[in-house]
Amino acid sequence: MFKIFFLVFFYSNLALSANFTLDKFKIEINSNFLGEEILLFGQKENLSELVIIFEGELKNARLYSKIKKGFFWTNQTKDLERIPSFFAIFSSPKKSLNELFLIPEITNKHFLVSNYSEELYKVRSALKNKGLYFEEELENVEKDLYLKKFKIPDNIPVGKIAITFYEISNNKVVSTSQKNLLIEKKGLSNKLELLLSEQSIFYAFILIIFSIIFSLISNLIFRKR
Amino acid sequence: MNFYLPIAEISINIYLLISIGIGIGFISGLFGIGGGFISSPLLILVGIPPSVAVGTTTVQVFASTFTGVIGHYQKKNIDYQMGLTMVLGGLFGTLAGVKLLNNLKNIGLIDNYLNSIYIILLLSTAIFILYESAKINFLYKNKKLKLHQHSWIHGLPFKFKYRKSKLYISILAPLFIGFFIGMLTGLTGIGGGFILIPCMIYLLGMKTISVIGTSLFNITLVSFVSLILQIYINQNIDFVLAIFLIISSSIGAAIASRVIDRFDQENLKVLFGLLLVTIALFLLYDLFKIPSSMFEINYV
Structure with missing residues (x-):
């Protein structure tokens, strides 16, 4: 199945440089929705580094941090603005957050990976606990092709997930492109x-x-x- | 088999949900409580977002208590005068509770102290019930007891005759109890039956047989108002979750109404006290244990 995707994709993009696509750009949530597996794949040039960021819609959120007071664990709460409902970073070769912090084109666009702050670390950890945050490496297949399979969890909030593709060289973005993945409720759930x-x-x-x-x-x- | 809950935005195992519903309905029918203080934490435990768990619990409480009310209406076990007096106090109490909740939220105290308040209420109610039962079963086993002991409550002014309960007491007592329970409902989202019942038995001196029906009547009306407010203001009731809980808890409550006569009234009180202690200890353990995740996030 994947090979068919690759062949179609590869021959239709022969003239282009690095790029990406998904096996689907719309996820419909119905009454038997258990989450959905997504296949991200594309083409890259030999020496290029890739970073692909999935960012859900920005929402207001409340962050709870557990703090020990005496014998008891208590919650410390903080209200935050513009927190993405889903966030995933896929890179090839694997880039750590510290490496991403050095690329202004990425830090300026994506607040969640904009700096070293403790607060953002907590937000990323909290999202990770809910299965709404990933940091993973793209798998290289064939000569210039890559892929990554990952699961969109069943607790994914509806809305648009913006996927931004960065081709990087010497910590500078040389090309970028964007596509959207739409999550929407259908049928009884929507009604x-x-x-x-x-x-x-x-x-x-x-x-x-x-x-x-x-x-x-x-x-x-x-x-x- | 899993099913996606559209408002909770999560999928959940149907059999697990039905088991929870039947269990809650059974406990609710057996002890004459709404079961909200058990169902909210249980739903949160299985992954339902807290706001949806609290909101949807009000529907389940309404459905399971309504079933109980029908049963007690048929047995003529409801003191409507007493129930309506407490509902009146409960409405003002609910408004005060919601206001207090907002103030506590604004000064950032609610998350730390709500569980502690809850534990203290559960434990003190349980200790009181178990002490009273022990008094009857052990201390005064062979002595003839009065229907109820007279206390300062019976000396309050504005006395009113509650014919069904054969009581001549101040209207202020049930009004205040209703107010207190209503405030608790506004503050925590629970029906408050676990406090209401001991108050009716030990403070007002009502007979156990009419206490359960009247308590259910009171909780049904308060949860009805709460249900409307939750949908209109918070929009946090999941229809699918509610339907599963309604069906299963109605069955549980109806089974309880069939078996309730097999239980001795005093044993039932002891069981109720032990149930409260178990839940309080569970919540207490939750405060002590190392959290599985140090950070949580909820979208608002």
Whole structure:
């Protein structure tokens, strides 16, 4: 399957230099969604270094840090702005965050890897715990081709994930391109979310009716004779 | 088999969810409580985001207590006068609790102290119940006891006759208890049945048989108001999660109403006290143990 992708991709991009694509650009969340595997692949030149960053939509967030006070672990909270809902860094060869910090084109664009701050370290750790942060190396296959398989988790927030491709030489970006991966709810999931946000009173009404009906039914079934 | 929950934005095993629901419904029906103080932590434990767990719990509490109310209505075990007096106090209490919650959030105290408040409430209620049961079962085993002991509460003004419970007490007592429980609901999202029941038995002197029905009646009305507020203001109720919990907890509650007569009333109180101690110890352990992750993030 992957080979077919590669062949199509390789021959359609022969004239181009380094580039990337995905096996899909849209993920639909329905009632049996368990997360989805994504295949990232592309072409690169022999000596070029690649960094591909997936960045979800920026949202307000609350960060909880565990702190020990006496015998107890307590939460210290901090409200933060513009935190991406998903973040992944794929590179070839593998680049550490310290190496990325030296590339201004990347640090200026992606706040989460903009500096050495302790706060951003905590945010990255927290996202990693939720499966919403990756730092991995691209796998080289064939001569000039690379790929990476990874899983988008089931707790992925809906919205657009911007994928930015950087080709780097001597810590300077020589070419860049961008594509989007769309995460959206479909079917029942989408209808329920819309109903809750647009007709919340009707949503409440249906829930109450359901509650009463099921209560009555179970009471009838299990009632003592 | 897993199912995606659209508002919680996570997929979860259906059998696990149904087991949780039946268990909560059974406990709820057996002890005449909403079960919110068990279901919220359990749902959070299985990965449901806290705000959705708290919001959806109100629906489950409403459904399971409604089932119980029907059962007790048929058995004529509800003191409507007492229930409505406490609901009146509860409405003002809920508003005060929500206000207090906002103030605590603004000064950044809520996350540290909510669990501690919860543990103290659970343990003190449990100790009180177990002490009262021990008093009846061991200290005064062969002595004839009065229906209830008179305390300072019975000396309060504005007395009112509660015919069903055969009580002539100040209206201020149930109003204040309702207010206190309502404040707790606003503050923590729980129904407060585990405190309401001991208050009704030991402070007001109500008979156990009408306490459970009246408590369920009170919690049903308060959770109904809370449900509307949660959907309208916070939009944190997951329909699919709620439906699974409603069905399973209704079944659990209905099973409990079938088996409740097999239990001795005093043993039921002891069991209830032990349940509270277990949950309090579990929460206490959570404060002591080294966290599995040092940092957490929630989008707001």
